[in-house]
Amino acid sequence: MKKDGVPKGKKSKDKEPYELEAKPLLDHLKDLRRLLFFSLGVILACFLVIFTLYSKELVQWISQPIVDMNIDIIYIDVSEAFTSQLKLSFIAGAVLASPVVFVAIWLFIRPALYKNERFVFGFMTLFALLLFIAGVVFAYFMVFRLAINFFIVSGENIATPMVSLERYVSFLFSFLLPFGVMFETPILVIVLTRIGLVNAKILSKARKFIILGVFVVAAILTPPDVISQVLLALPLLVLFEISIILSRFVRPRKKEPLEEAV
Numbered sequence: 001m002k003k004d005g006v007p008k009g010k011k012s013k014d015k016e017p018y019e020l021e022a023k024p025l026l027d028h029l030k031d032l033r034r035l036l037f038f039s040l041g042v043i044l045a046c047f048l049v050i051f052t053l054y055s056k057e058l059v060q061w062i063s064q065p066i067v068d069m070n071i072d073i074i075y076i077d078v079s080e081a082f083t084s085q086l087k088l089s090f091i092a093g094a095v096l097a098s099p100v101v102f103v104a105i106w107l108f109i110r111p112a113l114y115k116n117e118r119f120v121f122g123f124m125t126l127f128a129l130l131l132f133i134a135g136v137v138f139a140y141f142m143v144f145r146l147a148i149n150f151f152i153v154s155g156e157n158i159a160t161p162m163v164s165l166e167r168y169v170s171f172l173f174s175f176l177l178p179f180g181v182m183f184e185t186p187i188l189v190i191v192l193t194r195i196g197l198v199n200a201k202i203l204s205k206a207r208k209f210i211i212l213g214v215f216v217v218a219a220i221l222t223p224p225d226v227i228s229q230v231l232l233a234l235p236l237l238v239l240f241e242i243s244i245i246l247s248r249f250v251r252p253r254k255k256e257p258l259e260e261a262v
Helices: 025-053 055-062 080-112 115-154 165-182 185-194 200-205 207-221 226-247
Strands: none
Touching (some): 055 080, 055 165, 115 185, 165 226, 185 226, 200 207, 200 226
16 A cells, blocks of 8 residues: 555655644745844854954955065055955854854755755755865965966056055955855766766766866966966866766766656
């Protein structure tokens, strides 16, 4: 005798019942609202702590690549220093609060996931976060300083360098963000493999085109010097090879046939 397509006395390994009973839509919306307010509250609290205690130190730390070149950072607008500290403090506060926010999101989503999905979702989320952080750290400590040096050197004997604090902060994050995103390549490949769009064989056959594409992307995201382009392209190629290996262990999701009406 069967119940819901599963023989009686047997439990589906892939589809276990939810731990919590289904809630009305209004209750889910209330939970979502509480999650949003809680997340914003945690970020705001971290922002206030950093802005009050560490904003000046934060500005000094991110300005170090310029200071090391004996170039002073200036501000040309009355509120520029203040707004730059606000922006940096908010970003730092969001990063500091991210573990708590991720846990809150996980607790909100968890009841809607099956047991096997919880482990996969949690692992993928943590892996994506670590890859993003790795990309940003790599960009700041390895590539960003070379980029700053290139731009400063290219302007020698032309004009005296005067770096605006607000524009420097904007340039910094416009530079770091693409690196963090590009380091998510393994996650993208795993998702595409899972939904059946690619697999290890397809990726291996397309390797030469991928290599060309990586160097094109590196040339777009970095200054026009070979060193910066290579420093971005090499880790991306390593991540691509890791992605091929990971895709061998990912099985495409099977499409379940529609259940026949009884």
